[in-house]
Amino acid sequence: MLSSNFFRAYRKNILVGSDRIGMGDMFLVAMIRNAFNMVLPARTGEISYIYVLTSKFGLPLEIGVSTLMVVLIFDLVIVFSLIIISIIIVGINTYAVSSVSVVIVAAVLFVISLLILFYLSTILGFFLILFQRILKKFRVSEKKIIYRIYAKLLDINKNIKLIRRRGIYWKVYLSSIATRVLKFTSYYLIIYALLRPLGYDFKGLPYWVIFLATVAAEISAVLPTHALAGYGTYEGAFALAFVLLGFSEEISIVTGFSFHTIVLLFTVILGIISMIIISLPVYKTRK
Numbered sequence: 001m002l003s004s005n006f007f008r009a010y011r012k013n014i015l016v017g018s019d020r021i022g023m024g025d026m027f028l029v030a031m032i033r034n035a036f037n038m039v040l041p042a043r044t045g046e047i048s049y050i051y052v053l054t055s056k057f058g059l060p061l062e063i064g065v066s067t068l069m070v071v072l073i074f075d076l077v078i079v080f081s082l083i084i085i086s087i088i089i090v091g092i093n094t095y096a097v098s099s100v101s102v103v104i105v106a107a108v109l110f111v112i113s114l115l116i117l118f119y120l121s122t123i124l125g126f127f128l129i130l131f132q133r134i135l136k137k138f139r140v141s142e143k144k145i146i147y148r149i150y151a152k153l154l155d156i157n158k159n160i161k162l163i164r165r166r167g168i169y170w171k172v173y174l175s176s177i178a179t180r181v182l183k184f185t186s187y188y189l190i191i192y193a194l195l196r197p198l199g200y201d202f203k204g205l206p207y208w209v210i211f212l213a214t215v216a217a218e219i220s221a222v223l224p225t226h227a228l229a230g231y232g233t234y235e236g237a238f239a240l241a242f243v244l245l246g247f248s249e250e251i252s253i254v255t256g257f258s259f260h261t262i263v264l265l266f267t268v269i270l271g272i273i274s275m276i277i278i279s280l281p282v283y284k285t286r287k
Contacts (some may be wrong), residue, residue, distance in 0.1 A: 001266065004182035005030050010173035011074075012049075015067040015166050020286045021057045023173070030051065035271020038230050038264050043221065056278055057285055062155035069156075070163060073117045074176040080110035083215060124157045135146060146228065186274070187214045187263070194258050196221035197220040198251065209245050216241035235259050 009026040016026070030054050036045030049138035050064035083106040116123065131150050158162050188210045195205060220237035221230055235256040277283060 001183065001186045001263075002270075004179050004186065004235045005034065005270075007032075007175045007182065009176040011172045011179065012067060012071060014175070015070060016053070016059065016063055017163075017166065017168075018057075018059060018063070020059060021053070022286065025057065025278075025285070028278050031267075031270045031274040032278075033271075035268045035274075036142055037221070038267045041228065041230075043172070052278070054131045056216075060155070062150060065197055066156045066159040066163065069120065070117075070172070071159065071176075073113055073120065075180070076113040077110060077117060077173075078176050079215060079218075080113060082104045082184075082211065084110065085212050086215075089208045090206065121157055121160045124153070128153055128157060184211050184214060187259070188212075190262055191259055194255055195251070209264060212237060213241040213245055214259075217260070224252065229264060230260065265283050 005027060009023060009030040012030065013021065013023055013026040021029075027051060032052055033045060033049040037043060047067055049068055050061065051065040052202060053059045054061055058260070067171065074162070079126065084103055084208060087103050087106075096163070113169040142148075142151075183205075187209055188205075191210055191214070192205055194204070217234050217238035220233045238256035238259065239249070239252040242255065243249055247255075
């Protein structure tokens with residue numbers, strides 16, 4: 001999982017493109033962000049990334065928000081494409097779930113994510129025009145908070161356009177692939193280690209089958225029902241996917257709970273260590 005964090009930090013460092021923060025700094029930021037995401041519901045832990053960039057490294061809010069938006073959309077593109085690939089490799093309707101419908105949904109979401117990625121500034125620009133007309137209609141003063149929000153959104157959209165013009169999307173795309181592949185490979189190895197004592201070998205645990213189960217659990221973390229640290233919803237999604245993919249209910253529940261606990265502890269411990277490091281008086285940031 002550390003290797004996936006490296007590529008996660010690399011792509012964000014490329015997107016930020018500032019001398020104020022280096023790869024080592026961004027690596028710590030990535031681990032802090034991961035820890036908060038694992039603990040807080042509905043991916044609200046992403047806000048920690050923006051907070052650390054602005055409070056610790058003095059970067060403008062619009063850089064944090066714009067880079068986060070681009071990264072999240074890239075993640076959606078990669079995940080949906082991997083879902084389609086995994087189902088094709090595993091086999092259409094091989095298990096007790098309609099793979100065709102899943103492929104169709106994933107394909108539609110993949111196309112939508114791709115369109116949003118390339119037309120993000122245009123989409124935001126459209127809503128900003130509507131926002132501006134509303135402000136003019138009600139004659140909102142520039143001193144009002146809502147007008148300041150509008151001004152900040154303009155800055156965010158300008159930064160998104162700047163990122164696009166820099167021609168770095170291909171680097172972000174490749175690092176996003178590396179991030180996801182390494183992440184789900186580490187998940188696979190953890191699950192293999194848990195099920196090996198029960199007699200499962202690599203042949204009995206196809207990589208793409210395990211991927212489908214873990215990605216279902218990951219998607220559940222986005223839902224508002226995702227509780228503190230994800231306990232309950234994460235295991236439920238994991239167990240349901242495991243059962244549909246042919247595993248027994250008992251193995252699915254035990255594996256889901258054990259897997260989630262291991263990943264949670266590892267991620268939170270690394271996040272705490274990273275927070276301690278950047279909080280030390282001797283930790284110097286670039287000017």
